[in-house]
Structure formats: structure tokens, C-alpha cells
Amino acid sequence: MEIGWIEALQEKIDDHMISARSDLDNYRYDSSFGEYSPEAVVYVTSTKAVSQVLKIANDYKVPVTPRGQGTGLSGGDLPVHGGIILDMSQWPASVEIFPDDLVARVSPGTLTSVIHAEADKYGLMYPPDPSSSNISTIGGNLAENAGGPRGLKYGVTKDYVLGLEVVTPEGEVMQTGGHTIKNVTGLDLTKLMVGSEGILGMITGATLKLIPKPSSVQTVIAAFSTMEEAGKAISKTLTSGILPAKIEFIDQACARAVEEYEPLGLPTDMEAIVLVEVDGHPTAVQEEATTVCKIMKEVGGTNVFLPQTNEEASRAWQARRLVSPAIAKIKPTKASEDATVPRSQIPEMMVRLAEIRDKYNLSLVVFGHAGDGNLHPNILCDERDQAEIARVEQAIEEIFHAALELGGTLSGEHGIGTMKSPFLEEELGPVGVDMMKRIKEGWDPNNIMNPGKIFPDKGQRLILSRRLEE
Amino acid sequence: MEIGWIEALQEKIDDHMISARSDLDNYRYDSSFGEYSPEAVVYVTSTKAVSQVLKIANDYKVPVTPRGQGTGLSGGDLPVHGGIILDMSQWPASVEIFPDDLVARVSPGTLTSVIHAEADKYGLMYPPDPSSSNISTIGGNLAENAGGPRGLKYGVTKDYVLGLEVVTPEGEVMQTGGHTIKNVTGLDLTKLMVGSEGILGMITGATLKLIPKPSSVQTVIAAFSTMEEAGKAISKTLTSGILPAKIEFIDQACARAVEEYEPLGLPTDMEAIVLVEVDGHPTAVQEEATTVCKIMKEVGGTNVFLPQTNEEASRAWQARRLVSPAIAKIKPTKASEDATVPRSQIPEMMVRLAEIRDKYNLSLVVFGHAGDGNLHPNILCDERDQAEIARVEQAIEEIFHAALELGGTLSGEHGIGTMKSPFLEEELGPVGVDMMKRIKEGWDPNNIMNPGKIFPDKGQRLILSRRLEE
Numbered sequence: 001m002e003i004g005w006i007e008a009l010q011e012k013i014d015d016h017m018i019s020a021r022s023d024l025d026n027y028r029y030d031s032s033f034g035e036y037s038p039e040a041v042v043y044v045t046s047t048k049a050v051s052q053v054l055k056i057a058n059d060y061k062v063p064v065t066p067r068g069q070g071t072g073l074s075g076g077d078l079p080v081h082g083g084i085i086l087d088m089s090q091w092p093a094s095v096e097i098f099p100d101d102l103v104a105r106v107s108p109g110t111l112t113s114v115i116h117a118e119a120d121k122y123g124l125m126y127p128p129d130p131s132s133s134n135i136s137t138i139g140g141n142l143a144e145n146a147g148g149p150r151g152l153k154y155g156v157t158k159d160y161v162l163g164l165e166v167v168t169p170e171g172e173v174m175q176t177g178g179h180t181i182k183n184v185t186g187l188d189l190t191k192l193m194v195g196s197e198g199i200l201g202m203i204t205g206a207t208l209k210l211i212p213k214p215s216s217v218q219t220v221i222a223a224f225s226t227m228e229e230a231g232k233a234i235s236k237t238l239t240s241g242i243l244p245a246k247i248e249f250i251d252q253a254c255a256r257a258v259e260e261y262e263p264l265g266l267p268t269d270m271e272a273i274v275l276v277e278v279d280g281h282p283t284a285v286q287e288e289a290t291t292v293c294k295i296m297k298e299v300g301g302t303n304v305f306l307p308q309t310n311e312e313a314s315r316a317w318q319a320r321r322l323v324s325p326a327i328a329k330i331k332p333t334k335a336s337e338d339a340t341v342p343r344s345q346i347p348e349m350m351v352r353l354a355e356i357r358d359k360y361n362l363s364l365v366v367f368g369h370a371g372d373g374n375l376h377p378n379i380l381c382d383e384r385d386q387a388e389i390a391r392v393e394q395a396i397e398e399i400f401h402a403a404l405e406l407g408g409t410l411s412g413e414h415g416i417g418t419m420k421s422p423f424l425e426e427e428l429g430p431v432g433v434d435m436m437k438r439i440k441e442g443w444d445p446n447n448i449m450n451p452g453k454i455f456p457d458k459g460q461r462l463i464l465s466r467r468l469e470e
Numbered sequence: 471m472e473i474g475w476i477e478a479l480q481e482k483i484d485d486h487m488i489s490a491r492s493d494l495d496n497y498r499y500d501s502s503f504g505e506y507s508p509e510a511v512v513y514v515t516s517t518k519a520v521s522q523v524l525k526i527a528n529d530y531k532v533p534v535t536p537r538g539q540g541t542g543l544s545g546g547d548l549p550v551h552g553g554i555i556l557d558m559s560q561w562p563a564s565v566e567i568f569p570d571d572l573v574a575r576v577s578p579g580t581l582t583s584v585i586h587a588e589a590d591k592y593g594l595m596y597p598p599d600p601s602s603s604n605i606s607t608i609g610g611n612l613a614e615n616a617g618g619p620r621g622l623k624y625g626v627t628k629d630y631v632l633g634l635e636v637v638t639p640e641g642e643v644m645q646t647g648g649h650t651i652k653n654v655t656g657l658d659l660t661k662l663m664v665g666s667e668g669i670l671g672m673i674t675g676a677t678l679k680l681i682p683k684p685s686s687v688q689t690v691i692a693a694f695s696t697m698e699e700a701g702k703a704i705s706k707t708l709t710s711g712i713l714p715a716k717i718e719f720i721d722q723a724c725a726r727a728v729e730e731y732e733p734l735g736l737p738t739d740m741e742a743i744v745l746v747e748v749d750g751h752p753t754a755v756q757e758e759a760t761t762v763c764k765i766m767k768e769v770g771g772t773n774v775f776l777p778q779t780n781e782e783a784s785r786a787w788q789a790r791r792l793v794s795p796a797i798a799k800i801k802p803t804k805a806s807e808d809a810t811v812p813r814s815q816i817p818e819m820m821v822r823l824a825e826i827r828d829k830y831n832l833s834l835v836v837f838g839h840a841g842d843g844n845l846h847p848n849i850l851c852d853e854r855d856q857a858e859i860a861r862v863e864q865a866i867e868e869i870f871h872a873a874l875e876l877g878g879t880l881s882g883e884h885g886i887g888t889m890k891s892p893f894l895e896e897e898l899g900p901v902g903v904d905m906m907k908r909i910k911e912g913w914d915p916n917n918i919m920n921p922g923k924i925f926p927d928k929g930q931r932l933i934l935s936r937r938l939e940e
Contacts, residue, residue, distance in 0.1 A: 098812070098814065099709055100705055100709060100813060100814035101812045101813050101814050102708065102813070103812070123711055144654065145654045145658075147652050147654075151651065151652055152651070155629070156652060158658070158661070159625070168905060172901045172904075173901065174901040174902045175898075175899065175902065176902065178877065178878070178879050178897075179812045179877045179878075180810045180812055180842070180843050180844075180877075180879050180882065181621065181622070181810075181813075181842040181844075182617050182621055182626060182810050182839075182842050182843070182844045182882035182883060183810065183879045183881075183882060184614065184615045184617075184665050184879075184881045184882065184883060184885050184886070185881050185886055185890075185894070185898065186894060186898055186902070186903070186906050186924055187662060187665075187670075187906045187909060187910075187924070188615075188628070188661055188662060188664070188665055188666075189902065189905060189906065191628070191658055192658060192661070192662050194658070195657075195658055196657055196658075200657075211713060212711045212712065212713050213711070215711065235570055238570070238572065239569055240682075241683070241685065242682065243681060280750065280751065280754065281751055281753065281754030281757065283751065283753035283757075284750065284753060287751065287753075288751075340651075340652050341650065342571045342649045342650055343570060343572070343651075344568065344570035344571050369652075372650070373650050373651065373652070374650075374652045407648065407650075408649075408650055409648050409653045409654075410655045411653075411654045412650065412652035412653060412654065413652060414654070415654050416654070416655055416656060420655075424655070427656075428645075428655065429644060429645065431638065431642045431643065431644040432645065432646065432656070432659065433656070434642075435638060435644060435659060435913060436656050436657045436659065438909075438912035438913055439908075439909055439912060440657075442908035442911065442912040443908055443909075454656055454657070
């Protein structure tokens, strides 16, 4: 009798695996929407094991979905077509710093915050800082090309990857890129893999670029009575010749939610709060912070505040970090978006978001990385209220359309996953989608790696409430 | 009677073209080695024309080789399989700056120095600065992912590309990426195209990221009596917490050549000269320059010099820029390499290069971007001396092996082209090459776009003297 794929895995893989239905429940969800059952979970801890699993999966044409800590916000780690979950969370953390080369080698299961801490020991910095740093793995960050507030000055994950170890969908191991800052040998498979959301293979190791840690940091906070003023303050700062490390933005609803969640002294009677961080040489930082304060006041900013101690500055950034958990308390369900527009279009995008909020009568709040146009409109709702969820789905669709109309993109940070795939062609056009599919088909002829992500399944449309319908 | 592809081009393309053999001679060379004849040159000046040419070429399965100003150093614009040269040099220059978005839109035929000048008008900077900026087009820079001295701090061309207009090998037009700093929608075709050396399609427009121009710049120059000391000075500077914009290096032979070419006051009795540029806030720059001077002296540097005027600084950098033309005067032929090693391996690579020079009894000089490990060993020879050329070929092969052994790469800046393709698999392994070929085959099923580049033809090996043999 021919054995099935689960038996083949059990026979060949030394790493721990589960396939009993009752054990699989935790793998039905991630931090986005939808609920899907895998048929097996393999806890891989070596490149060899990943290769073995993919070879078997490829032979049996079984879908494989990679998963780190399950913190993804676009459904990248949901097994939408069943099959195997390749759980990378048990892979031992490993960070090797090469201070003379300003480079780090890391294992895929390492939490991003661990890389930050290790680099810091050498006076170095790994700049990408997704808000999930403390709970997400670098493997997940690489698969999704994670961003974060510091993206404004320092760029995103992709900008710091020099080389990767990759297991192809057919189970072959390859090294991409290398250990040097400059490398133009052949096609850039490194940057193709970063942000490919697991559809082109598994990342089993990475070489990251580090930079000298800025010796000084200063925060500036200001409040504005209108969105328009806040937008002007951001725009004026960015064209003043200063490139802050971060320019973050919190709207009134978010500020109120934070103050209810944990009183940190945010003004709750203003339409917008802007947080700026400048970093670099101490003298430069003090001058730049003074200039930023001046700009904030010139365009009507009030409560302009320059924290004088680390504690004061930490409190400001703690407020920014608490926005997400705080607004999650308002209603049971939170639909978090990351449609991104050119910086100059932020004021117009804010107007559109307010219109969409009113049109669909929804609790829509906005915060995010204003400096690079990467806003996070969040809709707070109740997924048990089917009429409301239908309005949310329409509102999200309109948010996507608005971002594209303003010259923006569906996703600045979270990835397309399964949620945004129905809108892919609207942004990329049929030729762009076709050329992407050709890469996928060439690399993964049996379509086993994370099927159902990026490219929409036939007839797929945005549905948030799948959990209830199924 | 069925018409041939030249007639089809003549009939459908409004843009100027030539196909008379006597007119094609200028297109047999570029700035690298080898001589190959195209059968036609089309001077395209619009996306539509590019699309029409590629559609005809694809129908007739005729090779197409893109060409900007012909300044490539790896043979990227040589028509090694004949066919059509797509000349982009007549495409009108166009730079549109969006100061609020810190973005520029450019046409492929624009000289890179024109982009620098236009950005400068807004107090902005386009950082990539290949030494060929004044004579090379941005289209060529994009195809080859050009670098330059500022790569150390600011990265290379790829790091500043937000979006592209691309004509696929089958003549379809697509937009990749966009106008926003953050964008994770789908596979990253933008960064796949940059550095793909024309084998995946034609770049017909680009959206580039700009940054605020640093308000202050300071140069430091030092001379060292041994290579080892120079290596230590570079390494110590890079681990001091300072990230200079540039760290360049000139060996004794290069310094002597420059002084003979144009006396600029370089010391000619020292083994190595190191040039450092720090930039940023004026106070920070002065402090950092002082620290760099101190480091240089501590490890044995002499003639340590801090230019006090723009003229003095310009003269130092003029000396660096003149290295290439100056050494070209030593002998009729110059083989310029760009094998790159991790920064920590620079001293060891210098030792290996001296060994190779002595072993093959060649005039081998070294200069380049020491800060990022991107050295430019240049062999000065005479291509009419077949015995010498044979030694040069062996020496270059050993340089490649040395770079790879030290954890480096075949090419940091110039691309693989036709010259380095025989060594591709040694760096990437068979799986890496196979995965690259799958992309090429999926995108260009008739292999019309720049065939014979990156991937070696069957049995191909390094030959510099083809011009004489044919």
C-alpha cells in the first residue's frame, strides 16, 4: 500500500510534528481575519528538516504554510488551503555579530528585539523596528518585509538584508547574496525573497547589515486642533532639510482610547498629536529638535513639548505603542489597515478617511507613520454584527481605492496575504500580476508554498466574517 | 513573400534606425572587452517605440541589446549574439522633482549628473554617485545597479528606486512599485529589475527616492607607509561609531600615475593614500573629522591633511577621479575589476592581490571604495601581446577565486555581463543559477533580451582578447 504524506513526514522527519485534529486548533488563526484548519504542524529547527518537509510536500503536492509567532496582519500564516504548517517558532534563536564587517547572521526563529539587543552591545543598530519587535520573529519580518516607525529615515527590513539561506519549494537549499555591502552578481534573489510572503520558499537564515548606533536621540511632541495643521507641520518638517528618524501621528479618538487605557497625559481635546524623533550627533540633534519645535508652533501646534529625560521620552513613545491595544478595547473586532500614500497626499487621505467613516457610520480611527505616508486606519467593530461587518468590508474597499487614486499602495507594511489579494490587479495591472505569477510558477510548479496568498483565488473577494460563515 | 525582421522594424517604427554595416561600427565596442557586430540599431525615444521593437524582436526571435552611453565595464551593452541594439541615448532627458514627496521621476536617457544637479536645486540629494555620473545614463545605472564612493553610507542605485516603468521581453508595458517610500504589494519586481543587466526587459522610466542634502561635508586625507596600516586605519574608523560618506583608497602606483598625469601634490613615496569624507550637521562633521584625523595618526598615518577650503577638498577628490584615466596612460590596455570582499578582509585581499601581481609579473594597481570592501584592482597590459594577455586572464581568474574564498563576490558594482559569467556558478551554486534561469525563462521564453549576459554560453570561459582572434 502506498503511504500518505502524513506517514511519509512521520517516517522521515525527526523534528516534532502534530496531526491530531484536537491539537491543531491553535493554528487556525493568526492576528488577522479568517479561520482555516491545517492538517499537520511540523516544528522545524534545521535547514535539513525544512528541506525534507518541502520535498515530501512537493512530491505529494500538499500545501505548506510557514508560520513564526503568528503575529501577521494580512493572513500570511493562515493555512487557507489546508496541508502543513511549517512552524519556525521552536528554531533556536541565534545572532552572530561581525563588528568589523557591520554585519549580523541570524536564525529565522530569532525575535527581532533580540537582534536589536545584541547589536546594541557592540554600539551598533539594526534599524527596522516593527511595533511587533518583541513578539515577532525575524523570519516573519523577512517574509513580510516588515517596516516600523524608523522606516522614515532608515528604510525597512529589505534595506538591511545582504544575504539569505533559502529552501526552494522543491526542497533545494541555496545561498542568495552574501556578506558584502555591495553585490551585483546575478539577479537579486535576496530582495525578491524578502516580502514574498512565503510563496517562493522558506528563509532559513539571514545576513543583516548593521549601522553605528546614533549617539543621541530627542523626541518632540505637539498637538493640533485640526488635521490640516498637523499635515502641514509634517510636510514642513520634511522639507526643512531635516530627516527625522520617526514622525508618528495619533488622532483624537486614539488619544482618548490611550488615556482611558492608561493615563499618560496625552491631550484629548485636539484633533491630532504628532510625535517626532530626531537622532544623530548630540549637537545636531539639539539644533534639529529646536527647529522642529519652531515649525510645530509656526503652523499652529500647541502643547509643544521637548522631553528632557529618557523617562519622559519613553512615556511619549509608550503612548504611541499603546494605541493598538487601547483601541482594541473600544469594540471586540479591529480591522487594521496600512494603505500608504505619497507623503504630500496625507492631508487629502485624512479627508477621504473621514468621509468614509461618516458614509458608513463606523468607528474609524487613524494613527501611524505619517512621515512616510504609511497611515494605519483602524475600524473598530463587532464581527458578530453582520450588518456592521458588511459596512466595514465596503469601507475597507473604499480605503484601498482612495489610496490608489492618490498614487499610493494597498500595503505599506503588512503584506497582501489573503485579505488584500482581491485588489492586487487594481494596483499592479494585469501585466504586473502576470509577471509575478510567472516567477511563482517557475519556482513552485506544484504551487505548494503558501497557496492562496498574494494572488487571489478565483472569484475571491474581501470577506472579513469567514469565521462565522464556515 | 514574408518580410524579414529588419523590414518589419522599418515599416512599423517611426524612430530613427540604421542597419547598413558601415554605420554599425561604433556599436561593436563598449568600455569593456570584446567586439561584436549588431545587425541594426534603433534609436528609441518613447515607451511605445520600445514596445514595438520588442514585439517584433520577440516574433522573429531576434536578440535585443540595450545601450545607453556605452560606458558599461562588464559588456552589458555588447551585442554578443548580434541582432538589434536598442539605443536609449537619444531619449530626451527629463527630471521631475516632487519636493514634498522627496521623489524624482526621470527618463531613462537622463545623465545621472543631471539628476544630481536638479535635486540640488531643491536642497535634496540623489546619493548614488558612480564615477561615470557625467557620462552614463540613469537607465544604464539602473540596469547595472551602479554604486560609487557614497555607497558606504548611502547605499547603491537599488536603494533609491521606488518604482519603474518596464517593457517586458514580449513588449508589454508594466509599472512596478510606485511613488511611496513603503510598498509591500506583491513580489518586488522593482528591485528584481534593477541590476538585471537588461535580460528581463527594458526600463523606460523610474521614480527615485531623494534625501535632504547634508548641510556640511569635510574631507580627511592620510598617507601610510604600509598597506597593513592603511587597512587598520580604515577598519578602526568604521568601528569608531562614525559612518563616513566615503572611504577611498589609492595605492602607490596609482598615486604616481596621477602625479605624472596631473601634478596634484599626492605623496608618491607611500604605499597607500586614504581619503575619507564625512557629511551631515556642521558641528558633527567637524568633530567626526577630528576623530578620523586622530585615528589616522594613531595607526601610523602621515601627511594627515584636513582641507580647509572647497578648492583644497575638490583637488583631493579630483586626484581620486583621475586615477582611472591616469593609469590608462601607463599601458594601452586596462582590465578593471570590482571583486568585493567583506570589509574586514580588505588587508588579506591586498596581500592576495600583491601575490597575484608578482606571480604573473603584471602591472597590477589597486584603488577603490575601501570602506565597503569594493576594491578596483586594475591590470595594465597590452592586448596585442598575446602572452601577456594570457597571464592577465589567469590573474583575473585568481582574483575572482580570492574574493570568493574570502567571503566576497565577483562583482560589487560593474555587473556580471559577459566577462564574469563563466564564474557565476562558482559563487551562486547550481541551485542559485537554476532559480535565476527560471525567472529568465518565464519572462523571456524566446531569450531575446540581452542573451549571452549573466549566464554563460555553453563552454564559455574568460577571454579578453576576442577582438584580436576574430
